[in-house]
Amino acid sequence: MNRTLTILKPDCVRKQLIGAVIEKIETAGFRIVAMKKTKLTKETAGEFYAVHRQRPFYGELVEFMSSGPCVPMILEKDNAVDDFRTLIGATDPAEAAEGTVRKLYADSKGENIVHGSDSDENAVLESAFFFSTEDIVRVNK
Ligand code: UDP
Ligand code: MG
Numbered sequence: 731m732n733r734t735l736t737i738l739k740p741d742c743v744r745k746q747l748i749g750a751v752i753e754k755i756e757t758a759g760f761r762i763v764a765m766k767k768t769k770l771t772k773e774t775a776g777e778f779y780a781v782h783r784q785r786p787f788y789g790e791l792v793e794f795m796s797s798g799p800c801v802p803m804i805l806e807k808d809n810a811v812d813d814f815r816t817l818i819g820a821t822d823p824a825e826a827a828e829g830t831v832r833k834l835y836a837d838s839k840g841e842n843i844v845h846g847s848d849s850d851e852n853a854v855l856e857s858a859f860f861f862s863t864e865d866i867v868r869v870n871k
Contacts, residue, residue, distance in 0.1 A: 732810040735856035737845040740798035747835055748801055751844060754831055755805065758817050763868055764804040764861045772796045778859055790840055802860040811853055814846045
């Protein structure tokens with residue numbers, strides 16, 4: 731079993747799509763092993779996306795990610811990182827495959843509903859950003 735870290739971003743929460751996106755996630759076979767609703771500050775959003783600090787969209791991304799509550803989750807499944815990125819689709823919804831979360835629900839490349847880790851290593855680091863070990867509960871079948 732592998733794990734990935736997702737965030738239902740502030741646009742997902744504002745559009746009342748938490749349930750719809752979680753339904754897609756669970757139907758695709760992911761198990762939720764940690765979940766909470768929180769609100770990032772500009773500082774914590776900036777830290778989470780520090781890898782993009784030099785990119786032109788960084789300021790806008792930090793503003794957006796701190797603009798309202800979000801819902802981080804740790805998800806578990808075989809091949810979790812890659813399968814989750816397939817489920818959500820390309821960063822830009824205009825380029826995302828039919829049926830993917832971003833194609834269905836995202837408005838733009840910036841406001842694209844959901845985050846997904848891009849490697850097992852980053853999944854571990856990003857999970858520790860939001861959750862401590864006692865938050866992580868494996869659910870038996
Ligand atoms: N982003 C943006 N403009 C871009 C590229 C990315 O606003 O041209 C935002 C978008 O919210 C994206 C996040 O920055 O989800 C992180 O970018 P990344 O390239 O890591 O995309 P992801 O891994 O989320 O598909
Ligand atoms: Mg990324």
